Amino acid sequence: MSVWVWIIGGLAAIAVAGWLFRLFGQKATGNKPFFRDMPYSVAFGYVLGVVLLALAVWYYFQPRVNDMGIPSAGVTFFGWAVNGFFIAAAAAWVFRLLGRNVGTKGTRKLFRQMPLTASFGILVILIYATLAIFAGIIAPHGQEDVFAKVNVLPGGNIATGGDPAFPLGTDQIGRDLLSRLIYGAQNTVGIAFATTCLAFFFGGSLGFLAATLQGWLDQVLSRAVDVLMAIPSLIFALLLMTIASAWAGSEKWLLTVYMVLIIALIDSTRVFRLARAVGMNIVVMDYIEAAKLRGEGLGYLIFREILPNATAPLLAEFGLRFCFVFLTIASLSFLGVGIQPPLADWGTMVRDLAQFINFAQFSPLTAALPLLAAGAIALLTVAVNFVVDWMLYRSSGLKE
Structure with missing residues (x-):
C-alpha cells in the first residue's frame, strides 16, 4: 500500500x-x-x-555489489544498457563524420543529409554483414565443435569458473557460445535475407503481372492472396513447418529449405498487395500507354517501365519484410521447428540458454547469455527500421 x-x-x-x-x-x-x-x-x-x-x-550510480558481496543484477544490466547506448551513439557519430569526409561526392552528400539514427542503422547492418560473410574467419571455433568443458561460465576468469579460451563460456554440451553467436549472424541473417529476396521475387512479379494484365488473372491471384492473408502468419508457418518436419524425416537440411519456401510464400502475399497497388497507379500513366502503342512486350513493361518507378516503396517494404522474416525465423527456431542443429541460430540459443536467467542474482554476466542472442535480434531489427524510416523520409519528398 x-x-x-x-x-x-x-x-x-x-x-x-x-x-x-x-x-x-x-x-x-x-x-x-x-x-x-x-x-x-x-x-x-x-x-x-x-x-x-x-x-x-x-x-x-548505485553500487553494483551490495554489502554482502552479492551483485545487483538490475543495476548491472541498467549500467550495461546506458554504457551501450552512449557507445553506440558515439560510434554512429564517428561513422557519419567519416562518411562526410571520405568517399565519393555522392556518398559524402548522402552522409551530410543522414540523421544519426540512420547512421547507426547502416553501421549495425555493415557489422552484421561482415560477421555473416566472414564468420569462418572471425569465430575462434567452429559452430559444430564440441569441447570437453561443459557449462564454462563467461568472463574468462579461471577463479570464477571461466576459461580464457571461451570468453562467453560454453553451453550444456560444450559448444563455444561466442562462436555460435557469430555463426548465428551467418545463418539467421543470411537465411532471412535469402527468404526475403525470394518473397519479393514471387510477390513482386505476380503483383506487377496482375496490375498489368488485370482481368481474370488479377481476380484469381487477389482472392488467393486474401485467403492466405486471413490466416495469422506465425500460426500458419508453424502448422506448415510441423507438416514439413514429417516430410523431411532425418534430413535436417531439408527442413531448412522447407522453412525458406514456406516463409517466402507467406510473406510474398504482403509483397503482392503492395506491388499490385503501386503497379495499378503506374499502368494508367501516359508513358505506359505510349510503350504499349510502340508494341513493347510484357517483360519490357514490367521491368523497364513499372519496376523503376516502384523502387522507393518496394525498398522500404523490403526492410520491413526483412525484419518480419527475421523475427519469424527466430520464433520458429525458438519453438524447435526452424533452423536445426548443428547450425547455430539465435532463436535456438535463446531457448537453450533461457535457464541461465535464474543465475541473475549471483552472476549477472551468466544471466546475460540468453540476452545476447535476444539482443542481437532486437538490435538488427531496430537498425533496419532506422534505415527504412530514413528511406521513407527521403522518398516522400519531406526533405524538400
Whole structure:
C-alpha cells in the first residue's frame, strides 16, 4: 500500500510542478509564445522527463555489489544498457563524420543529409554483414565443435569458473557460445535475407503481372492472396513447418529449405498487395500507354517501365519484410521447428540458454547469455527500421 501512496504522491507533486513551471515561465519571459501557448500536458511532460532522467542518473550510480558481496543484477544490466547506448551513439557519430569526409561526392552528400539514427542503422547492418560473410574467419571455433568443458561460465576468469579460451563460456554440451553467436549472424541473417529476396521475387512479379494484365488473372491471384492473408502468419508457418518436419524425416537440411519456401510464400502475399497497388497507379500513366502503342512486350513493361518507378516503396517494404522474416525465423527456431542443429541460430540459443536467467542474482554476466542472442535480434531489427524510416523520409519528398 505504501508503494501506491508514494506513486500517487509523486505524480501529484509532478502535476503541481508542471503547473508552476508553466506559470513561472510565462512570468519570467514576459508571456512569450513558447510558454503562453504551452498546453498543460506539455509542461507536465517536461517535468516528468526531468524527474525520470534524475532517477536514471541516481540509479546508474548505485553500487553494483551490495554489502554482502552479492551483485545487483538490475543495476548491472541498467549500467550495461546506458554504457551501450552512449557507445553506440558515439560510434554512429564517428561513422557519419567519416562518411562526410571520405568517399565519393555522392556518398559524402548522402552522409551530410543522414540523421544519426540512420547512421547507426547502416553501421549495425555493415557489422552484421561482415560477421555473416566472414564468420569462418572471425569465430575462434567452429559452430559444430564440441569441447570437453561443459557449462564454462563467461568472463574468462579461471577463479570464477571461466576459461580464457571461451570468453562467453560454453553451453550444456560444450559448444563455444561466442562462436555460435557469430555463426548465428551467418545463418539467421543470411537465411532471412535469402527468404526475403525470394518473397519479393514471387510477390513482386505476380503483383506487377496482375496490375498489368488485370482481368481474370488479377481476380484469381487477389482472392488467393486474401485467403492466405486471413490466416495469422506465425500460426500458419508453424502448422506448415510441423507438416514439413514429417516430410523431411532425418534430413535436417531439408527442413531448412522447407522453412525458406514456406516463409517466402507467406510473406510474398504482403509483397503482392503492395506491388499490385503501386503497379495499378503506374499502368494508367501516359508513358505506359505510349510503350504499349510502340508494341513493347510484357517483360519490357514490367521491368523497364513499372519496376523503376516502384523502387522507393518496394525498398522500404523490403526492410520491413526483412525484419518480419527475421523475427519469424527466430520464433520458429525458438519453438524447435526452424533452423536445426548443428547450425547455430539465435532463436535456438535463446531457448537453450533461457535457464541461465535464474543465475541473475549471483552472476549477472551468466544471466546475460540468453540476452545476447535476444539482443542481437532486437538490435538488427531496430537498425533496419532506422534505415527504412530514413528511406521513407527521403522518398516522400519531406526533405524538400
